[in-house]
Amino acid sequence: MSYTGWILLTASLVGISCGLVGTLLLLRRMAMMADAISHTVLPGIVVAYLLTRQLSGVHMLIGATAAGLLTAVLVQWLHNRGVQQEASIGIVLTTLFAVGVALIATRVGNVHLDVQHALMGEIAFIPWERVDLPGIGSVPEATVMLSVVLLLVLLLIVAFFKEWKITSFDPALAASLGLPVALMHYVLMTMVSVTAVASFDAVGAVMVVAMLVTPAAAAYLWTDRLSAMMALSSAFGVLSAFAGYYTALWLNTSISGSMAFCTGVVFVVSFLCSPKHGMIAKRLRPARQ
Amino acid sequence: MMAALSPNAQWVLFSTLILGVAAGIVGCLAHWKRQSLMSDALAHAALPGVVIGYVLAGVKSLPFMIAGAAASALLGALFVQWIRTGSRVKEDAAMGIVLSVFFGFGIMLLTIVNHLPGGNQSGLDGFIFGQAAAMVRKDVWMMAGLALLVVLVVAVSFKEWKLFLFDPRFARGLGLSGRWMDAMYTALLVLVIVVGIQAVGVILMAALLIIPAVSARYWTHSFGRMLILSALFGGGAGVAGTLISVKGEGWPTGPFIVIAASALFAVSFLFGARKGLLVGWVQRYIRKRRDARILDGNRIRRDERLPRTISEAERVH
Numbered sequence: 050m051s052y053t054g055w056i057l058l059t060a061s062l063v064g065i066s067c068g069l070v071g072t073l074l075l076l077r078r079m080a081m082m083a084d085a086i087s088h089t090v091l092p093g094i095v096v097a098y099l100l101t102r103q104l105s106g107v108h109m110l111i112g113a114t115a116a117g118l119l120t121a122v123l124v125q126w127l128h129n130r131g132v133q134q135e136a137s138i139g140i141v142l143t144t145l146f147a148v149g150v151a152l153i154a155t156r157v158g159n160v161h162l163d164v165q166h167a168l169m170g171e172i173a174f175i176p177w178e179r180v181d182l183p184g185i186g187s188v189p190e191a192t193v194m195l196s197v198v199l200l201l202v203l204l205l206i207v208a209f210f211k212e213w214k215i216t217s218f219d220p221a222l223a224a225s226l227g228l229p230v231a232l233m234h235y236v237l238m239t240m241v242s243v244t245a246v247a248s249f250d251a252v253g254a255v256m257v258v259a260m261l262v263t264p265a266a267a268a269y270l271w272t273d274r275l276s277a278m279m280a281l282s283s284a285f286g287v288l289s290a291f292a293g294y295y296t297a298l299w300l301n302t303s304i305s306g307s308m309a310f311c312t313g314v315v316f317v318v319s320f321l322c323s324p325k326h327g328m329i330a331k332r333l334r335p336a337r338q
Numbered sequence: 339m340m341a342a343l344s345p346n347a348q349w350v351l352f353s354t355l356i357l358g359v360a361a362g363i364v365g366c367l368a369h370w371k372r373q374s375l376m377s378d379a380l381a382h383a384a385l386p387g388v389v390i391g392y393v394l395a396g397v398k399s400l401p402f403m404i405a406g407a408a409a410s411a412l413l414g415a416l417f418v419q420w421i422r423t424g425s426r427v428k429e430d431a432a433m434g435i436v437l438s439v440f441f442g443f444g445i446m447l448l449t450i451v452n453h454l455p456g457g458n459q460s461g462l463d464g465f466i467f468g469q470a471a472a473m474v475r476k477d478v479w480m481m482a483g484l485a486l487l488v489v490l491v492v493a494v495s496f497k498e499w500k501l502f503l504f505d506p507r508f509a510r511g512l513g514l515s516g517r518w519m520d521a522m523y524t525a526l527l528v529l530v531i532v533v534g535i536q537a538v539g540v541i542l543m544a545a546l547l548i549i550p551a552v553s554a555r556y557w558t559h560s561f562g563r564m565l566i567l568s569a570l571f572g573g574g575a576g577v578a579g580t581l582i583s584v585k586g587e588g589w590p591t592g593p594f595i596v597i598a599a600s601a602l603f604a605v606s607f608l609f610g611a612r613k614g615l616l617v618g619w620v621q622r623y624i625r626k627r628r629d630a631r632i633l634d635g636n637r638i639r640r641d642e643r644l645p646r647t648i649s650e651a652e653r654v655h
Contacts, residue, residue, distance in 0.1 A: 075431050078428050078431075080428075080430040080431040080433070080434040081375050081430045081433060081434060083434060084375075084378070084434055084438075088541075130607075130615070131613055132552060133369075133372060133374065133552075135373070135375045136369065136374040136548055136551075136552050138375060139374045139375055139377075139378060139544055139548035139549075140545075140548060140549055140552060140600070140603060142544075143542055143544055143545030143548070143549070143596050143600075144545070144549075144596060144597070144603075146541065146542065146593075146596075147542055147545065147592070147593035147594075147596035147597050147600070148593070148597065150467060150542075150590065150592070150593040151589075151590075151593040151594060151597060154586070154588075154590055154593065155586060155589065255382075255437075255438055255441045255442060255445070256438070256442060258434060258438040259435075259439060259442055261434075262434035262435055262438060263434070263438065263439060265431075266427045266431045266432075266434075269426070269427060270426070270427070297446075300446070300450060301450070301453060302446045302450045302453075303445045303446055303448075303449040305442070305445070306442045306443070306446040306448075306449060307446050308442070309438050309439055309445075310439060310442045310446055312438070312439060312442075313438075313439030313440075313442070313443070316435055316439070320421065320424070320425055326425055326426055327425075328425075
């Protein structure tokens with residue numbers, strides 16, 4: 050496959066997995082947890098690097114997933130001890146991220162790992178770091194990792210679709226039915242962390258937030274069905290990835306930045322034009338008496 | 339300690355002190371409006387404005403960049419408001435959207451500017467993580483002036499803020515315009531954020547608004563004292579973080595200020611006099627002891643009950 054093809058494929062994989070996970074986050078009103086986890090993945094990666102002195106996929110994945118889960122646990126713990134939910138997200142997010150940046154500045158400080166890269170990603174370099182897969186040939190490492198993550202996420206969501214639906218829309222009912230609500234919360238947090246770290250290398254932390262929150266919010270304006278919302282949100286993610294790539298090419302600018310920007314454009318279009326919840330439709334609809 | 343620092347470092351120290359104080363005070367307002375993460379969204383949203391301000395001015399001029407940052411952060415606040423009221427998307431998602439899309443746009447612009455001739459030396463990257471050392475004396479004066487303005491505004495209208503935050507209906511009854519106070523609050527928040535991004539950076543600026551206020555809450559129940567404590571914590575974190583960051587070559591200021599603030603939070607969380615963990619444990623321990631004593635008393639009384647049989651009576655005597 051061509052250079053452009055690999056980039057588009059990788060970004061689309063990010064769009065689909067983020068779209069699926071983001072839908073669940075949005076319905077549980079935990080969009081800002083996406084912000085928190087995608088930032089705190091950084092210290093996880095830095096600590097994993099300091100311990101093993103290598104930047105391989107597996108170490109990063111473990112370190113970052115652990116950091117993501119630690120974030121979820123810490124936020125919950127502080128919240129249980131009387132800190133406002135928002136404030137506890139803010140405290141954990143900024144503290145862990147600051148630790149990550151400070152560690153990079155003081156301990157690492159080399160070309161392999163820099164903050165700029167972590168924030169904005171370097172999707173342009175992805176097609177060059179390849180691994181050989183038996184039967185398929187040489188494939189970029191990030192693409193392989195993202196495919197595995199997407200499969201995992203898809204499997205978890207399809208297998209427990211009913212459970213996700215109930216715990217998202219009516220947690221009280223789910224608890225009274227005996228569903229493990231807390232466990233599902235932490236499974237979701239793990240999915241967010243794994244998705245964030247796999248996407249991290251490709252598109253960077255902030256772009257992960259954009260892909261997790263914005264397409265899901267746009268899809269929320271078009272449909273009331275969970276399955277349709279997930280499909281739409283993934284489609285919006287892929288659309289933004291394509292549009293973002295070509296915009297970046299045209300303006301000669303950051304690919305992940307313009308992908309994030311394009312998710313915003315998709316949202317604005319939905320916000321204005323959605324038939325049921327859009328601004329224009331609301332204006333045109335006669336006022337109910 | 340001051341004597342060991344270069345004159346420039348002393349200026350920087352002074353500015354982060356004032357900034358911390360202002361952020362601590364406005365953070366208290368945000369805390370009671372339950373809008374902690376709004377500061378995070380607005381700080382990220384300021385980035386495109388910084389770059390546009392740089393492009394318009396042609397050189398790195400702080401007033402232009404601050405004006406740009408303020409305009410784009412205000413636009414972000416407006417968008418959050420608009421999404422929240424105009425659609426069924428909730429506030430948390432609206433903040434996530436504004437944060438990531440504005441930041442993405444900012445990165446786009448930043449990359450374009452860095453590709454321009456001479457753009458690489460613009461020092462714009464410093465706005466992402468904060469590079470207080472890059473400030474010159476003129477910048478420090480401006481930052482300090484704006485931060486002092488924020489402190490003054492809150493101090494002068496302290497009573498109004500208290501009323502507005504804790505009993506908005508009563509405030510309206512007294513003729514205080516809620517809309518005006520809301521606008522004022524957003525203006526103060528944006529002002530502190532744009533003043534701070536030069537020193538702390540857009541990503542970590544939220545910490546300076548959130549952490550001192552939450553820490554202060556552990557020491558007092560009074561709003562006035564909380565404001566003062568939060569200002570002290572913010573200023574202390576600013577000074578401590580700056581002092582640590584000047585020890586290394588090219589170390590960013592922002593992360594160290596945040597880590598200092600977090601350390602203060604950890605201390606307050608553990609040892610705070612009002613809601614701290616330790617106080618909670620001690621209170622629980624005392625209650626347990628008291629309960630145990632009462633139980634013991636019952637047991638003694640049970641032992642002293644009258645003998646029920648003759649053989650029992652003989653054993654006792």
